Amino acid sequence: MVSVFSSAASAAPPIRIGGLFAVTGPASFLGEPERKTLEMMVRDINARGGINGSRIDLFIYDTQGDATKAVQLATKLIRNDKVVAIIGPSTTGETMAVLNVAEKERVPLVSCAAGIKITQPVRKWIFKTPANDHVAAEKIFSYMSKRKQRKIALLTVSDSYGASGREQLKELAARKGFTLVADEVYSPKDTDMTPQLTKIRGAKPDGIICWGTNPGPAVVTRNVKQLAISIPLYQSHGVASKKYIELSGAAAAEGVILPAGKLAVYDILPKSDRQLKTLREYDQAYRKAFGVEASTFGGYAYDGLLLIVNAIKKSGAAPVSIRNGIEQTRNMVGVSGVFNMSPADHNGLDLSAFEMVRITKGDWVLIR
Amino acid sequence: MAHQILQYMLSGLSTGAIYSLIGIGFAIIYNSTGIINFAQGEFVMLGGMLTYVFLALFDFPLPAAMGLAVVLTTAVGVVFERLAIRPLRNATPLSLVIITIGGSILIRGIAMLQFGKDTHAIPAFSSNEPLTLAGATVLPQHLWILGITLCIIAVNRFFFFHTINGKAMRACSHNRRAASLVGIGVKRMVLISFAISSAMGSVAGIITAPLTMTSYDVGIMLGLKGFCAAIIGGMSSGIGTVFGGLLLGVLESLGAGLISSGYKDAIAFIILLLILFIRPQGLFRKAETERV
Structure with missing residues (x-):
């Protein structure tokens, strides 16, 4: 009994988060910066002691931009790797194919694809970070x-x-x-x-x-x-x-x-812009880690992880509390914009x- | 409308010239070996990508970078023949064709790992200011493309009709066995044919790269279009394929302009299918009868 308590105090169980990106194939210009961004951020979070003392275990799979593979890998992430949330897939086609898996298995999914069909109509477990086209x-x-x-x-x-x-x-x-x-x-x-x-x-x-x-x-x-x-x-x-x-x-x-x-x-943004600090930090960290400028696409994964991390900090690491936490996000400054989620809006970005x-x-x- | 048509024609001719150049590469190898070399498109890609690499990474002047790219691509063509084609001389043409497909995937994969997945531009040979021609416009680079293509075709013709090696290669294409009986080194001719077509492919890749840009995967589509040109031309290594390429380019461009741009690639492949169904010997060649 004692040993259980002490180990819980010193090392909380890791939080398992999944990533599904088109790292190779025709959409690799999306998937590659997304994967790199996520790996960079998780390394950084773990180096600072994790979220509320729990480290993040990251599981990333390459869908090659293929919707069939995306569905298989999403199932694998949920059933085998037991992730509590998924970031990705990279393209609208793959996301539309994966939606039902996440809905059925009750795991929050934050897509990195821009298609409007992903969040309209709103589905309980599905979010996305790029602004609508x-x-x-x-x-x-x-x-x-x-x-x-x-x-x-x-x-x-x-x-x-x-x-x-x-x-x-x-x-x-x-x-x-x-x-x-x-x-x-x-x-x-x-x-x-x-x-x-x-x-x-x-x-x-x-x-x-x-x-x-x-x-x-x-x-x-x-x-x-x-x-x-x-x-x-x-x-x-x-x-x-x-x-x-x-x-x-x-x-x-x-x-x-x-x-x-x-x-x-x-x-060239005015100094008063709320996102300025986040954008500069992300770009500089990315340049330092990979030697190239950060891309908007990598930013989609950045925002996805940020939404999940904030939700975990606020309401805990179970899938359902992450989902509720993401939906309650207000004024979160990300790379793609300032997010204001609501039960009617699972994207949370506006014209700004x-x-x-x-x-x-x-x-x-x-x-x- | 008239100058619109003229613009379509000009655009078509300059794209078509490239198809011709790639198509002739297909035809030369087909005539000396009886196989379709589906790695031809990768030679085109290597021409453009290697030029970029020498320019951007090693800071070579443009002519030197282009020269080196042609030499290196030719070397790749020769090595490819030595390692993949020659050891299997007794294989059926079908398995050799499949080997060339494998070779193209290998070359493309290596290029992707070495040079990355980005698209790159190389500078135009001369100015970038468009020239006006009766209401239509062309770039100086288009003139370079047409000029260089014509030169290469002329040199090619001279080689095949007026040099001993060229004549020997034509002899091989007519009858391999008879050629070897009169003392022509058929194996050497096959090697030369690979060298010539990889060099031509790389030139095609280099002269188009300033207009169309280049990346590790440009070879697939260009290779297929060049193949269409060669089929239309009846696999001739001369004028037939040149017309095939130009015809393809012009029809694509007219089709995109007058019918619908969504069908641009479909037009090329419909022409390919029609030719294969109706005139498999090509548009410009009389049907051959097999004499036993």
Whole structure:
């Protein structure tokens, strides 16, 4: 009896947390920074003595971006590894496949994918940290309507990111009274978008909105310059990294406007910004550990772990108390934004998660 | 509308030139060995990636980086033939084709581990300012692509029709056994064919990289498109495949512009299937009859 008490006092049982990321495969640009971020943070938390004296045991599996694998691995995390919460998967498709497992097994899941379907309708055990795509789309539309640009052309990538963006953009455009004059797509591996852009130019839009992740949007940016198109070009938050400017070339990227997650632009944020400290600390720690700049995608995993850790500190380490703790999160300053969860909102981010920026001389400039 | 069509044509021709160059690589190896080398796309990738590596990591000037990339890729092609193709000379063409697929996965995997998964850009050979041409625009790099492709095809033609090695390789492609009976070293010709097509592949990769950028996995799609070009051209290592590539590029671009950009890749593969069904000997070649 005595020995049980003493061991409980000196070493509380570890808290088991699972991660499901597309570390390899086509979505590895998401999964790799997510895995690295999580490993870095857990190492740091354990070095400081864990949460309320319990260390974190982290179980990370590579889904390769495959929904079937994601489901198998989620089941494995819950049944074999007995995790109390899961962070991930990286993509919307995988998350939609894993939802039912987490719901059935009653384990909270904090997805790192942006698709709006994940948290609408709200499911009891499912949360997500990236802002909805339509938040970024709304930013672009409100910018355009201030400048009386009413006719839009879409150029979206034919993967899940682009398809989800295209859906949101079309729906929102119709609701806000924009006219869609061209709706073109390209495949993720396409290397020349001049045919699409030539067609778009013929439709005479007031602005072109491109929705994709690198390298496609960089090719689009180069092609716009090549065709000497003077119509304003808008990109999505998916390219908000210096890599995009590097790939496009500073000259071609000049004047491109996009909604950026704050991490990409923290060094030009006003000092009063609440996230500034978190963003700087995360970026610097990531650079120190891995030698490259932190990405918005890694930030999704950062926020996921932060939500879980805060919930454990507040209400305990059982799955149900973690779930309730996450739902009660208020004013939590994360990388993707300031989270305010509620029973009706399992994402908790609003329009302030993004800043509109213009690329000028190879760098970001805030548009106020 | 007229200058829109012109723009589609120009875009199509410049992409098509690349398909031709890759397609000829397929054809050369097919003609000397009877196998389709599905690692051809990886030679294209190596050309672009190695140029980037020499430029960015070793700070070489652009011409030196390009030269080294071609030499190294050619070496990879030769080693590939020595290690994977030659020891299995008596295997069926089918198993050799499967080996080339395995080889392509291996090369791609090594490139991913060595160079990472990022996409990289290399600078254009000359200025980046677009040139206007009757309402359509092209980049100086497009002219480089067309020019270099034409040069290579001309050199290629000269080699196959006016040098002793080239003639020997053509002899091998017509009848291997007869060629070896008149004293042609068939094995050496196979090695040369791998060297030539890997060098051509790497050049294709280098001249496109400033426009399309490069990463460890660009070889898959480019390889398939080059394969389509070679099929349209009836696996000829000359003009047939050049037209095949240009036709493919122009149809893709017109299809994306006039019909729907969602079907761009589908168009290429529908053409491939149609050719295989209707004219398996290629668009420009008379049907061969097998004489026994």
